[in-house]
Amino acid sequence: MRYGHSVEAVRRAEGALMARVPEGALMQRAAAGLAAAGADLLGRVYGARLVVLVGSGSNGGDALFAAARLLRRGASGTAVLLAPERAHGEGLAAFRAAGGRVTGADGGAGVIAHADLVLDGITGIGGKGGLRPEAEPLARAARESGAAVVAVDLPSGVDADTGEVHGPAVHADATVTFGTYKPGLLIDPAAERAGALRLVDIGLDPAELGTPALEALQHADVAALLPRPTGESDKYRRGVVGVAAGSRRYPGAAVLAVSGALRGGAGAVRYAGPGGAAVLARHPETLVSTGSPHSAGRVQAWVVGPGLGDTAEARTAVDDALAADVPVLVDADGLRLLTPEAVRRRTAPTVLTPHAGEAAALLGRAREEVEAGRLRAVRELAARFGATVLLKGSTTLVADPDPERPVRVNATGIAWLATAGSGDVLSGLTGSLLAAGLAARDAASVGAYLHGLAARLSEVPLTALDLADALPRAWRNVSE
Numbered sequence: 289m290r291y292g293h294s295v296e297a298v299r300r301a302e303g304a305l306m307a308r309v310p311e312g313a314l315m316q317r318a319a320a321g322l323a324a325a326g327a328d329l330l331g332r333v334y335g336a337r338l339v340v341l342v343g344s345g346s347n348g349g350d351a352l353f354a355a356a357r358l359l360r361r362g363a364s365g366t367a368v369l370l371a372p373e374r375a376h377g378e379g380l381a382a383f384r385a386a387g388g389r390v391t392g393a394d395g396g397a398g399v400i401a402h403a404d405l406v407l408d409g410i411t412g413i414g415g416k417g418g419l420r421p422e423a424e425p426l427a428r429a430a431r432e433s434g435a436a437v438v439a440v441d442l443p444s445g446v447d448a449d450t451g452e453v454h455g456p457a458v459h460a461d462a463t464v465t466f467g468t469y470k471p472g473l474l475i476d477p478a479a480e481r482a483g484a485l486r487l488v489d490i491g492l493d494p495a496e497l498g499t500p501a502l503e504a505l506q507h508a509d510v511a512a513l514l515p516r517p518t519g520e521s522d523k524y525r526r527g528v529v530g531v532a533a534g535s536r537r538y539p540g541a542a543v544l545a546v547s548g549a550l551r552g553g554a555g556a557v558r559y560a561g562p563g564g565a566a567v568l569a570r571h572p573e574t575l576v577s578t579g580s581p582h583s584a585g586r587v588q589a590w591v592v593g594p595g596l597g598d599t600a601e602a603r604t605a606v607d608d609a610l611a612a613d614v615p616v617l618v619d620a621d622g623l624r625l626l627t628p629e630a631v632r633r634r635t636a637p638t639v640l641t642p643h644a645g646e647a648a649a650l651l652g653r654a655r656e657e658v659e660a661g662r663l664r665a666v667r668e669l670a671a672r673f674g675a676t677v678l679l680k681g682s683t684t685l686v687a688d689p690d691p692e693r694p695v696r697v698n699a700t701g702i703a704w705l706a707t708a709g710s711g712d713v714l715s716g717l718t719g720s721l722l723a724a725g726l727a728a729r730d731a732a733s734v735g736a737y738l739h740g741l742a743a744r745l746s747e748v749p750l751t752a753l754d755l756a757d758a759l760p761r762a763w764r765n766v767s768e
């Protein structure tokens with residue numbers, strides 16, 4: 289598992305550790321890790337040209353000490369001081385002693401143009417708001433130069449706790465972060481500014497960090513959660529997933545949701561609705577009925593919504609599924625037929641899987657607002673509906689109705705997933721994991737993980753059916 293902790297938690301753990309170690313020791317650990325990452329990126333340190341962007345806090349101190357280490361290995365460097373009177377004194381002294389030159393913000397763009405490596409030490413976890421006006425041209429110059437841009441702890445200008453970006457921010461090729469990941473490094477739009485992530489252990493005590501704000505499953509976590517048949521399993525004990533999707537108008541959604549469901553580990557898939565003929569043509573193993581979920585027979589979880597349309601039958605399908613005392617996943621058209629009260633009344637878990645536009649409609653807000661503040665939106669939806677909410681996007685988030693539990697973030701997705709029907713496959717897959725017995729947030733986060741991985745393992749441009757076909761490869765990939 290990869291964890292992200294809030295700034296408050298980091299400050300608390302750092303404070304406790306600082307009381308136990310000699311003054312300056314943490315900054316030296318940070319600087320050593322940062323210098324090592326810089327050296328790896330450069331390949332050859334001797335003769336490399338460095339530029340250090342230095343703000344007024346300890347983030348600049350880290351950058352200056354790291355640069356001093358690289359200068360002692362034969363690099364040359366210039367520090368661009370954004371607040372000359374407030375730059376980290378000891379860091380600056382070490383940098384000068386190692387032969388570093390110093391300039392003001394005005395001289396920055398010129399040196400950046402010839403740099404091999406730019407260290408962004410403008411702000412870290414102490415930063416508020418976007419970059420200040422004097423820093424903006426430097427961030428732009430860094431991005432336009434051929435230099436590798438390494439953010440120190442965080443790309444300056446992004447919000448560490450939420451992943452929001454208020455105004456201009458540094459765009460890094462890599463970020464070297466200290467002690468623990470910060471939520472902003474894992475959630476878009478900030479995550480996209482961070483580039484490749486590298487975590488440097490500075491000795492923070494996990495007990496002092498406390499419960500993370502965010503967690504991201506890794507291969508081993510997913511492998512441990514995947515349902516596996518045992519010697520005693522039969523198809524019913526493995527779980528039956530019901531799919532109420534598709535309509536006369538959109539029969540394809542039925543086929544795609546069933547495709548995902550067949551690859552999610554349940555023992556059998558029941559389909560209920562008007563798309564049965566199309567489903568059987570592609571998946572003869574499906575148990576098909578034409579009525580609503582109520583008359584479809586026993587299942588351990590329902591998936592309702594993809595391609596349902598907004599007819600009376602669609603409404604009945606959603607109401608029927610919600611009335612069943614089993615986990616229910618509601619997606620796409622189904623989301624438009626929901627009320628928070630109907631979801632809150634349920635005792636079995638409910639999973640909602642909106643994309644940003646659907647989430648915006650549920651919250652009564654603009655889509656851009658949801659995209660800019662994904663963490664806030666997913667938490668708010670989970671609280672309002674008392675449901676597990678999977679907010680789709682480049683960094684998919686899964687929030688539990690219990691606000692104390694960390695939000696899960698999935699980073700396996702790729703841009704090619706934005707293709708028609710891809711969400712239908714995800715619904716079927718996640719519903720199948722629910723039917724196989726996974727808890728709601730595990731089913732949602734494992735579903736998102738496998739779905740993204742399947743995309744990575746597919747030929748591109750990919751189609752939704754390719755994704756379903758690639759799921760066994762994703763399954764194998766995490767299990768190996």
Ligand SMILES: NC(=O)C1=CN([C@@H]2O[C@H](COP(=O)(O)OP(=O)(O)OC[C@H]3O[C@@H](n4cnc5c(N)ncnc54)[C@H](O)[C@@H]3O)[C@@H](O)[C@H]2O)[C@@H](O)CC1
Pocket residue numbers: 302303306314315318343344345346347348350410411412413414415416417418419420440441442445466490
């Ligand atoms: N506290 C610790 O024990 C350690 C801290 N470390 C580093 O210290 C950083 C935190 O240091 P600080 O608390 O000094 O905070 P920062 O260095 O992140 O920034 C705070 C300073 O920036 C100014 N500032 C705030 N928003 C700004 C903006 N938008 N534009 C320009 N300036 C802005 C503030 O006035 C303040 O002077 C971490 O991110 C990490 O890099 C590391 O050295 C490891 C140890």
Ligand SMILES: [K+]
Pocket residue numbers: 347408409410411412439440441442443444
């Ligand atoms: K930074």
